[in-house]
Amino acid sequence: MKVTIDGIEIDVPKGTTILQAARLIGPEVAPPAMCYYTKLKTSGGYCRTCIVKVTQGSTANPNPMPKPVASCRTEVMDGMVVQNYTSPEIVEARKGVVEFLLMNHPLDCPVCDQAGECKLQDLGYENGSAKTRYEFKRREYEVIDIGDKIKLHMTRCILCYRCVKTAEQITDGRVHGVMHRGDAAEISTYIENVIDNDFSGNVIDVCPVGALTDKTFRFKQRVWFTKPVDAHRNCTKCSGKTRVWLKGEEVVRVTARKDQWDEVEEFICNSCRYDHKKTSDWVIEGPSQIQRNSVISQNHYNHLNELKLKVLKQQKALGFIPIDKKP
Numbered sequence: 001m002k003v004t005i006d007g008i009e010i011d012v013p014k015g016t017t018i019l020q021a022a023r024l025i026g027p028e029v030a031p032p033a034m035c036y037y038t039k040l041k042t043s044g045g046y047c048r049t050c051i052v053k054v055t056q057g058s059t060a061n062p063n064p065m066p067k068p069v070a071s072c073r074t075e076v077m078d079g080m081v082v083q084n085y086t087s088p089e090i091v092e093a094r095k096g097v098v099e100f101l102l103m104n105h106p107l108d109c110p111v112c113d114q115a116g117e118c119k120l121q122d123l124g125y126e127n128g129s130a131k132t133r134y135e136f137k138r139r140e141y142e143v144i145d146i147g148d149k150i151k152l153h154m155t156r157c158i159l160c161y162r163c164v165k166t167a168e169q170i171t172d173g174r175v176h177g178v179m180h181r182g183d184a185a186e187i188s189t190y191i192e193n194v195i196d197n198d199f200s201g202n203v204i205d206v207c208p209v210g211a212l213t214d215k216t217f218r219f220k221q222r223v224w225f226t227k228p229v230d231a232h233r234n235c236t237k238c239s240g241k242t243r244v245w246l247k248g249e250e251v252v253r254v255t256a257r258k259d260q261w262d263e264v265e266e267f268i269c270n271s272c273r274y275d276h277k278k279t280s281d282w283v284i285e286g287p288s289q290i291q292r293n294s295v296i297s298q299n300h301y302n303h304l305n306e307l308k309l310k311v312l313k314q315q316k317a318l319g320f321i322p323i324d325k326k327p
């Protein structure tokens with residue numbers, strides 16, 4: 001099936017959504033997605049950040065769709081024409097979506113463990129406006145423990161349902177979910193107040209904001225002061241392929257590896273995540289590929305060193321004397 005997104009045509013199999021087709025073209029046309037998650041069935045359709053304009057439904061029916069559609073839930077039709085960043089209405093409408101998502105979100109980024117890898121920060125920066133029109137009191141909740149390893153800050157939750165679907169689809173018993181509806185909706189557990197099984201830690205990795213955080217890592221380090229490396233170990237429960245976050249020689253955190261869309265490549269077990277915090281537990285494969293524009297790559301100066309060497313070489317060739325070496 002042929003679909004054109006922001007002027008770029010691509011051929012995709014039947015059943016592909018607009019979002020997936022856009023991702024196949026690349027980040028320059030792919031809409032942001034706060035609730036859709038490739039590895040989670042039935043995800044998407046909650047946040048509306050992925051809206052696009054369909055200016056031609058298909059070759060057979062060239063009428064435009066009357067309203068913006070959620071690209072993560074809308075399948076491509078042959079001959080469909082879609083506008084994302086090339087549509088000023090969509091860019092403007094998405095600013096409104098971001099404003100809604102931020103309406104109840106506290107601006108506690110300076111003390112939030114997700115800072116530096118928060119998708120809502122990225123979304124606000126790349127697709128939001130500088131101001132909010134919201135004047136009312138924000139929702140407030142107590143911070144609660146969900147078991148001994150996970151902390152829930154409900155104030156930061158954007159109700160994307162990813163954690164609920166993760167618990168439902170990859171663990172053997174979901175004990176948490178979204179209670180109530182509308183502005184009273186909240187993530188909560190029932191009865192034991194614990195999410196406790198071998199894969200429960202994955203809810204932390206799928207959470208796009210700092211609502212679910214790893215208690216073994218909380219307040220230990222800002223993420224941009226750590227160095228992520230890909231590592232593996234022999235594990236009987238999962239593939240054992242993880243991302244190990246180092247501060248010097250110390251393993252400060254273990255997470256799943258994430259791809260360019262910030263989605264986990266493979267879910268990992270709690271034993272890898274929480275119980276192996278020594279470098280000797282891991283076979284280090286090498287530095288993780290972190291996107292250049294991420295604050296996490298901020299302190300990794302390899303490319304700057306290369307640049308510095310080139311500049312020095314050029315200066316030498318030109319006979320340039322640096323200021324601090326001048327007589």
Ligand code: SF4
Pocket residue numbers: 156157158159160161162163164187203206207208209211212
């Ligand atoms: S806690 Fe995180 S993953 Fe769960 S619904 Fe809220 S924002 Fe989404």
Ligand code: FES
Pocket residue numbers: 032033034035036044045046047048049050051070071072073
């Ligand atoms: S990513 Fe499509 S609605 Fe959330």
